[in-house]
Amino acid sequence: MIASTQVKRVLKTRHLSMIALGGSIGTGLFVASGSAIATAGPGGAIVAYIAIGLMVFFLMTSLGEMATYSPVSGSFSEYASRFVDPALGFALGWNYWLNWAITLAVDVLTTAIVMHFWLPNLPGWGISVGFLALIFVINFVSAKSFAETEYWLSLVKVVTVIVFLGVGVLTIVGIMGSDSSVGLKNYTTGAAPFVGGLPATLSVFVVAGFSFQGTELIGITAGESETPETSIPKAIKQVFWRILLFYILSIAIIAAIIPYTSPNLLGSSVNDVATSPFTLVFSRIGMAGAASIMNAVILTSVLSSANSGMYASTRMLWAMAGSGFAPRLFQKTNRRGVPIAALLLTTLVGGMTFLTSIMSPSVYQLLVAASGLTGFLAWLGIAISHLRFRRAFIKQGHSLDKLTYHAKWFPVGPILAMVMSLIVIVGQDIGSLSNFAWRRLLISYMSIPLFIGLFVYYKVKNKTKLIPLDQIDLTDHRDRCS
Secondary structure (H helix, E strand, O other), X not given: OHHHHOEOOOXXXXXXXXXXXXOOOOHHHHHHHHHHHHHHHHHHHHHHHHHHXXXXXXXXXXXXXXXXXXXXXXXXXXXXXXXXXXHHHHHHHHHHHHHHHHHHXXXXXXXXXXXXXXOOOXXXXXXXXXXXHHHHHHHHXXXXXXXXXXXXXXXXXXXXXXXXXXXXXXXXXXXXXXXXOOOOHHHHOOOOOOOOHHHHHHHHHHHHHHHOOOOOHHHHHHHHEOOHHHHHHHHHHHHHHHHHHHHHHHHXXXXXXXXXXXXXXXXXXXXXXXXXXXXXXXXHOOOOOHHHHHHHHHHHHHHHHHHXXXXXXXXXXHHHHHHOOOOHHHHOOXXXXXXXXXXXXXXXXXXXXXXHHHHOHHHHHHHHHHOOOXXXXXXXXXXXXXXXHHHHHHHOOOOHHHOOOOOOOOOHHHHHHHHHHHHHHHXXXXXXXXHOOHHHHHHHOOHHHXXXXXXXXXXXXXXXXXXXXXXXXXXXXXXXEO
C-alpha cells in the first residue's frame, strides 16, 4: 500500500528554525569553546568560528535551494544520487545513517556522565538505557513529537546563551561581578590575541566544524515540513545570524573575562562541568548553583543531540529504502507516518554500540572513529550536489526564476564549502599526518576508507557513472510524503 510508505508533513516553521538552531548550539559551545580559546587565543578562536560559520551559511543556502525545489527526507543521499552519481548517494546515505546511530550511543553514554553530577551512586548503564528508551518513545509517537521536544530543548539552550551574553557584557563593563570593569585587557595578555600562529588557528577550524555539525538536519526535516517553500528559507535566514552572533559573541565574551592562559579552559569537558567557560563566567558574578544550572543545560544539549540523531538516522534509512539503497522493509511507515522498522534498527545499532563501550572499549573507540568525519563528508556531498543541480538546471533550459529560493553568491558558496570541508577533513589530526603515525592516522581518518569502500562497492556492483547534466532528473519527488 502506498500509504504505508509515506511520512507526514506536520513540521511547522518554528520547529524547523529551532531544530536547525539547536542542532549547532550544544556542548561545542558550552564546553569546547574554552579549549578553542586556550589553543589559538581570542583572535584565533574568533577567526576560526567566523570562517566556519560563513561556510555553514553558504552550505545551508545550497541545501535550501535544493530542499525547497524538491523537499525529501533523505536529502543528502537523494540529491547526490540524482544530481551526481547513485554510488555517491549510496555512500553518503549509509555513512550518515551509521554516524548518527553511533552518535546516539555516544550521547546516551554522556547522559550518565552528566547525571552523575547529581546522582553519583546510580549505575551509569541504567541512566543511559533509561534515556535511550525515552528518546525511542519520543520518536515512536510521531514526527511532531520529535519536533516539539526538540523545540523546547533548543529553547533552553537559546535562553541560556542570551542570559550569558547579557551577564558577560555587564561583567566586562564592571556592572556585575567586581568593582572594576574587566575590559578587554585579556585580549592582549601574553601572546594574545593570536596564539600559536596559523597552525593553531587551523586546528580550531576542526573544533569549530564539529561545533556546527547538525545544521544540515534542516535538509532531513524538509521532507516532513508543512510548507517547505516558505519555512526552509525563513529558517536558514534566522538561523545563520543567530548562530553567528551566539557563537562569536559568546567566544568574544569568554575571551574577555577569562584569559586564554587559564588552565580551566584547556580542561573543559562534560566530565567536569565546573570547567565549562559558561560556568566560570556565571560563577564570577556569584550566581548560586552556577555549576548545577549549566549541568542541566548541558544535559538538555546531549538529549537534544540524541533526539536529533534518532530522527535523522531513521529518516535517512527510510529514504534509502525508497531509493533502493536499503531493504524495502525500512520504507514502511505506520498510520502516524513513522518508519517503525528503520527506527527499531537505528535503536538496536545505537544500543549495541552502547554495549560495546562496556564490554569492549577498544571496539567502541573504533566505532566512534568510524563515524568521526561523516558530517563533513555529508557537507562535501551537499556542495557537490548543489553545483551539479544548478548546472543541470541551466543546461536543461530552466529559468532561475522558477526556483523558490536562490542560494547566495553561486558558485562561490558551494566552492567555498568544498574547500573548507576538505581543510577540516585533512586537519582532523594534522599531527599524525606530519609524523605519519599510521596507527593513529587509521583511527582518526577511518571514516574516509569506509566511505570510499561503500562508494566503490556500489559503483562496481551496479556499474554506475557520473550522470550527464542533460540527463539529470529534475522532477519534484515530494510525492512520498502526505
